[in-house]
Amino acid sequence: MSALLTDLYQITMLQTYLDEDMTAPAVFELFVRKLPAQRNFLVAAGMEQVLRFLETFSFSEAELAWLREHGNFSSRVLEHLRTLRFKGDVDAMPEGTVFFADEPIIRITAPLPQAQLMESRLLNLAHFETLIASKAARAVLAASGRRLVDFGMRRAHGAEAALLAARAAYLAGFDGTATAEAGRRFGIPVFGTMAHSFVQAHASEQAAFEAFARVRPNRPTFLVDTYDTEAAVAKLIDVAPALACDGIAIGGVRLDSGDLAAHAKAVRGLLDAAGLKDVTIFASGNLDEHRIAALLADAAPIDGFGVGTALDTSSDVPAIDAVYKLQSYAGVARRKRSEGKATWPGIKQVVRHLGNNGCIERDVVQLEVEPRDGEALLRPCMRGGRRVGAAPTLEESRAYHTRQMALLPAALRVLQPAREAYRVDISPGLRTLAREVDAAVS
């Protein structure tokens, strides 16, 4: 991706910093100021994409030429940009970590001009994957072990959103995606059945089912709601013996419209009466975690769910208040005090404490230099522009996230807003530093 995928002001500020020799180390932290009312926890994601962005960052000649022509930048700056590579340090929460407001999830330490320059794309990546992983984790809670597949590509916000949403959802416990390229790029399992147009294009539903079974003989799933759901299932039951003679066992049916619970019950009855107890029922069509929970509360015999638009756009909360703020420059703690947007200054760590029941109980946002008596969540990922240790695989991060969710208190494992927010304390050292910084500025 182009190095110009940034806000122009980042490059303007870089020029000013160079002109003023302000190249001492700066520390920026990425955190969420406030949890949305509809989220009891968030799931950190996108760190792998952020690290890849940082380690491959460079300007191409074409990008520099555009800046020369359009940006009013000095030759000195353009020369600087030509050889600029990210040489800083990164500390971050592992992907899949559950986190809360005010907790830094990524900390960048680098010379001020380059730490600043990375802001826009770093947020663009980490915000989006965190947004989707946090949404997906709720569907996973609601589905209670039933299969979940990402169906959202067509209404995701562009190509990268579709691919990263598939990745973030898998990280958070989905079983796979319908998007082929996400399978190729990230090794995610890819699922797929047929579209309504497939049924419509055939002379009859039965002809469509038979043709599909020949191409996908390994337990195919059939879409049954193009015209009349129960009638379609009856037709499928009619062709089942012929398919069985060809060695084809029907895998499942997909419902995509109408009253899904009622249809699922009726279809289950038809299938069972025909001795097709192994045929699964998969549901899709404007689903989200609330509809999944309602269907299961209604005892709908559904074995899996396709979640599309609501997942890939995080439709109830399409953005979270993630920011990237300067916390220290040249060894001096800094703080923004804008009304309603003040931040905690200094280089911080998040320390997590478990309760007696084995669940997480309380986090402390504290200074990195303060003593700690719990698990430190920010861990070294990059030093001097090079990765520290091997990157976890997506499967490893997914397994780690599953363990994180097992530690979540029951009070937060609900779709409704929790009665009480998770406890995040600000350490005494941090409060003292904030007062000192304010006193120094005024």
Next chain:
Amino acid sequence: MSALLTDLYQITMLQTYLDEDMTAPAVFELFVRKLPAQRNFLVAAGMEQVLRFLETFSFSEAELAWLREHGNFSSRVLEHLRTLRFKGDVDAMPEGTVFFADEPIIRITAPLPQAQLMESRLLNLAHFETLIASKAARAVLAASGRRLVDFGMRRAHGAEAALLAARAAYLAGFDGTATAEAGRRFGIPVFGTMAHSFVQAHASEQAAFEAFARVRPNRPTFLVDTYDTEAAVAKLIDVAPALACDGIAIGGVRLDSGDLAAHAKAVRGLLDAAGLKDVTIFASGNLDEHRIAALLADAAPIDGFGVGTALDTSSDVPAIDAVYKLQSYAGVARRKRSEGKATWPGIKQVVRHLGNNGCIERDVVQLEVEPRDGEALLRPCMRGGRRVGAAPTLEESRAYHTRQMALLPAALRVLQPAREAYRVDISPGLRTLAREVDAAVS
């Protein structure tokens, strides 16, 4: 972008169609089933990206290798995909056209396998740009001629979303974007000032302002809310004479937090009292069309607005009900009848009628073959895989959109839901065809 950026089932269906020799011409139409309650009209966008996608579509060897390994596809299908190029016809509304529910905005006519294969990415592109152009047009209505700049990259859903949102917003009347790459790629004007971190990194606000003015001497805009807005403006007024001696005139100030109307009034008073009447006030910070309208209703002296997250994610409506449906195959009209999701069959045209006041008054969705007595909105864009005529430039499409908005009835030019929806009639010919199609299927 990879040809595998599609739902896997598209390729499965393609194989089935080939196996069955179902390669006759199919007609698919892309339309929105229902306008969101928060939108009185939509703005068609993304056609240029769709056409580019279609004219450059091809599978790479790496993509074919992945399909061979993971997809269970026949060699015949893989050979077919290797040489597959889009050879179909495209008719579409010009970008920037105002449209309503049930109106096709893109119509694809091509052999069934390839018309089907294009669905996922075609929707992914056209849905997103239409979504953002429709949101942006509302901010343009609210801002009544004041400057509007896209600030949304950091919370846009990935790279492509940021770039296409900048494009769609410019198409719909925004003045520019902060995203440099959108400037390079689409020729959109790029704007930028400074971040809070820039002020924080300096020993004092005044030092930050002076350093910035030297790097951006051409009417610079200063961010004044890092610590205390009015105090910052007072400092700026203090340095104004020295800057003026260096030939630097202050261009503007940017407010980004707190009560923007109150601050704008106070700041305007300070600036005017200091003889700085030409200095403009630019506002940002969680703005959307409603907040812009409220600020202007409150007589806030604001000359321009930066709109970020709300624009780039279309936060109140992060997805619209855009679909791509088979309407005809091998010369026979088709229709999906799924509950609540039935579509109008056949090859259609949208015909627009003006009222006596010169505004648009009524559209008719009719069969392409029915006689028409108004302006046909779907126009030939591609024949046999090649473009028809020269593509309009983004500037031309933007100017066309401005003319479209001038034709919009006053009752729809409001931010609140209109009392009455715009009138879209279904032609008698279309109703008759729907009955015939239903009779043939049952």
